[in-house]
Amino acid sequence: MTTPIAAEDVLAGLRQIVGARNVLTDPSDMAPYLEDWRGYSKGTALAVVLPGSTGEVASLARLAAEHGRSLVPQGGNTSLCQGSVPPEGGDGIVVALRRMASIREIDKPSGVMLVDAGATLSSVHAAAADVERRVPINLGSEGTAQIGGLLSTNAGGTSALRFGPMRELVCGIEVVLPDGRVFSDLRALRKDNTGYDLRNLFVGAEGTLGIVTAAALRMHPMLRASGHAWIGLADLEAAVTVLTGLQDRFDTAVQAAELLSASQVDLVLNHIPRTRHPLETRTEWSLLVELGSSDAGADLQGPLEEWLAERFEDGTVTDAFVAQSEAQGGDIWHVRHSVSEANKIHGHSLSHDVAVRPSLVPRMIEACREGVQAVYPGANILIVSHIGDGNVHFIVHFTHAEWGAFDDPKAVTDEVMRIVHDQVEALGGTFSAEHGIGRKLKDELARRADPVRLELMRAIRGVIDPNRRMNPGTIL
Template sequence: MDLTHSTQEALDRIRATVGTAGWIEGEARAPYLREWRGLFQGRAAAVVAPASTGEVSAVMALCHQAGIGVVPQSGNTGLCGGAAPDASGTQIILSLRRMRQIRDVDVTNDTLTAEAGCILADVQHAATDADRLFPLSLAAEGSCMLGGNLGTNAGGTNVLRYGNARDLCLGLEVVLADGRVWNGLSGLRKDNSRYDLKDLFIGSEGTLGIITAAVLRLYPRPRQVQTALLALPSPEATVALLPALREAGGDTLTACELMSRTSLTMALKHVPGCRDPFDAPHPWYLLVELSTPQAGDALRDALQACLEREMEQDRVVDGVVAESLDQAQALWRLRESIPEGQTREGASIKHDVSVAVSRIPAFLAEATARVEAALPGVRVCPFGHIGDGNIHFNLSQPEGANPDAFRAQWDDCNRVVHDVVAAMGGSIAAEHGVGQLKVAELERLKDPVELALMRQIKAALDPTGIMNPGKVVR
């Protein structure tokens, strides 16, 4: 690729800054240039992996001076192309994978300070070693990294009780577009002496600055966990069941995952180790987990009593309560295997949306009817975090259809589904972010005043437009 003299000079200085270990060349670059699903593939002038906040700062200062676009990248497990470069070959990818230090664990303050390249599972294990819980949990936790979790404000299965990544973070260290470092690594729970700057960077997908470290909230480890899979006649029954579960379990209700029969069938068909615990199929399923740091059997007794009452009212058709950790893991495996099962069924068009919990039944009915009318034979596979209103409304190709022809209808399907979401006051980017995938839809559906405010914030923090160009807002 043809680069200007000033750009090449800046790259040479960047190479000297990160050293041999941080300068990635040849075939080793390939995984960084491609989004893992293959939807987005780009080129880059360089792929660099700084080993410290100081090196990130130096790299950003050089890019700022030379006007080089920077694509921050953590585990590269995102679903919207937010960590992929464009096709110009003029941007650099800045990987945080070498910044994996757990800097501090403060058990008394219930905080853990970790660098952005830490794998989420390693953060969880560090908390466990201190007899604490870091509750952020998602399917990619063995490979996704903290910087990306915070950059996308990741959700996962425990949002119902503990909140999104934003709620689990007390402070940040951020390298700004010009290389300056904001040290906001505060473990305080009360501080009204400033604007809450961290919330600007969390969820911004690297478009405002690069998160290099964070202070995270820790919680007491659960001593009692109850997991159940419930068979339900309808989404309406599921929504009606939620208040009863909350009344029975109080704040111990940790997870509430909805699965359609179509989505569960795909997991059962394709993923080894998945087994249907029921003798007959049911239209809908709800995976429920309650947890508490208190020992004893009170939680199990409360759950059993609640389910008995709900069965008497026909809101629950059948149910299985795990008797052991292995059984609980087998129930969770069903939920976690749905994406793999759907992938093996052929091409799919995915939607990560949220509406008010009370509107989930209406959303499922209307969105299903509209996509089935637009795409005869399409298989609708909804599942997700019904307790917080987040549904993965995924569409699988008709059986025997051409995968490429089906994917070619992605934009049209988006418009159909997103129009329903917007009409119900929902969000088209619940937990996966915007990235490249949803920029145009965001511009189409967002309040113009809100978009203008976002652009003004972007211009204030990144006046030369080098931070993850083309993502989220343009």
Template sequence: MLEALRGIVGNKGLITDPTEMEPWITDWRQRRRGRALAVVQPASTQEVSAVVALCAAEGQPVFPVGGNTGLCFGAVPESDRQDRPGVVLSLRRMNRIRATDRATGIATVDAGVVLGDLHNAAIEAGRQFPLHLGSEGSAQIGGLISTNAGGTGVVRYGPMRDLVAGLEVVLADGRVLTDLAALRKDNTGYMLRHLFIGAEGTLGIITGAALRLHPQTPNTAHAWVSVISPAAAVALFAALQDRAGSYIQAFELVSAPQFELVRRHAERARFPFPEIPAWSVLIELGSEDATTALPAILEEVVGAALERGEVRDAVVATSEQQASEFWHIRHSVSEANKKEGIGIVLDIAVRSSDVAPFIAAAAAVAAERYPQAVSQVVCHLGDGNVHVILMFQRDFWATLPDEDPFALEVERAIHDVAARFGGTFSAEHGVGRKLTEELERLADPLRYELMTKVKALFDPQNLMNPGVLLAPKAA
């Protein structure tokens, strides 16, 4: 098997040394470790096709990995057969920007392109790719599509699903499905590419994508607002929609305990207030029109909220440097949490109007059942995505006889709160291996049944990232 793989990708594309493989088989927070026969790094779609066809013939599972920044263990290789450990498939050598079309607003790229590199290519073409998140220096396009990533700009531009105009996918038998025309209108039946967005590599390997670019918004305004409560933040969001709905690019709500960890662990974290507010809202407005007075709009809306008593204080950025400092703090959250302890990160989505009562209900459950944890909130309020994070110290975590069942118990407690509000337990992080039981428990039974049938149709041998998304017995 190894020699056959070497014949396809060459020595440069094959890693078999256990020490060199270690970063590829362990999740980035060092909480879960898998095993694999090798790490395979093809340099083209044709090589991916040959590798997958070989694995199908040999019955070897294929575990795709992007930037390995996920939180649900979806990139950790775990096979249920000792004699078939499978291969980790990395597309980092496939990092080419194939083409940019300024008029149509399409960038066609390899799946291994790093998000930050796509940002730079879009700027060179006079456009922007509006997906922004903390791991953009390492996250790869294929992984972002496979998990339907979100980020801070969803309120205006939508998640990854809304930014994908076409895909190139290697199916489980090695055949290549090509859909890169990126036509704005195409009414020729089932839009199959949507099956692969959010499928977490369980139906095939995404090797290329046509992505929607947007006009640049050189005119921006940024504010850090201290609000009295999450309900006040929702009211501020509604007021801002009335005045500047099409300009809102980000609207983030963060609790003080979360930003305290950023102050403690992140480098270059300069806060605009002497004391971190109990509830902070970070706002970004953007316009293609340089004459639009965005700072004045922010001052008007926030000033009215200040008069109503919903806002305690606010700072509107007066320079690009200050705005960059705001968002550096926001994007330092994950790294700060990793350094602090063991965080159970919940990825809830409810309607924006339900954000405040959900946060209150979740906080009550957390305080009653898990007093050992500090509860934190990071909320993409504009799209209703609420990350409740229960932070446990490592000393407490070390006393647990079995970590995984305890973590699942914590997750279930908050997921049940989300279900009461008609919400979902997975908004942008995916399901991975961590939440397969929760998907089976909480999904509509008919929807779950249809998902298992789709999996069986595209991957009858269950070799594409087995154990991810669907529980093993259902796949």
């Protein structure tokens, strides 16, 4: 049973656990933790707490449970679904894990790295590279995105085509439960059939079942040969044809394939320094491709050029640039990883993280475009698609002035979301592919999810967090 307690007494308890300097209460100190990075969602909290160990997180959870305070776990705060900041009017505790950033262990023969949840993706990449290994998840926000947040949202990124999202890269997890107990499954065994797979309950749970404090990640061999290309497509349908052909020819060497609309590329080139279009002609659709092999002697660039020459002949490809160096390859991917920043600078994005089967991606894009522009003909449609896994970021974009002119922005947001999600649902797709549910999509989940799925999810949460104190208002 919880006991009412004055805020000052709760703060005193927090300071005793983590030290006074790690309990933030000044509004200016708290501000970066209370607003999502795009500025679309702001919340309130009693305090922001910066624990330094799993033990401190467990003590925080016990204190919060004893006194009925909610907890909002936060990683790098790069969420796009408003699940990493507290709700408006809330008086809970934000638990930011950035001090917990250690690389605990690297076991190269086993292909395993144990890391604290606050470790950034870039630090994980660097640690793996030191032992000539890699953890294949790649995002534009890798300098700030933290492992705990990536697990909690089951993040994907450009490498998901080859290696899958975070769920497939995790082989162990440590979680502080709402009552302060610690569930530890960091043995990182390849085979372990001792009952239910509890680990995966917490991957994608967005902090609603507990606070991820550590993880065991799978490492893979370094890429020692590569090939990068920017391919101009004859039309949208050619994206599927070209990707299928690449996979037929290069099989598992295909590491990433990203479909970009010309409208999206234009915004990046206009707003992000040191970006350029590698093609001589502007094409409405571009496919960015990375090939890679752990064999240093593998020749990927030459065969890629030969294969593309054949595509010129059959008309599916109208122009192409094959990188002649890793630096040129980096320039290609710099454009791709700059889209979120460019969009934020230019205006307001109604971004939809949807997925269908890869073969249906062109049909879905066109159906959604037609539906939205029938109501908002001036909307700029931006497309960024991890086409190999069917994930499309369908972005309906307005300049800041256009967005400010709407009398009811929320009504516009809701109408556009309904149009897009209706089309995706009609094609057997999902309205949430890799960004999670957060608070942004919880009503969509209630409206569109299978009732049996919702019943099971509510039952699981009821057992683990019966008082709904973990990240309230998120998912359910």
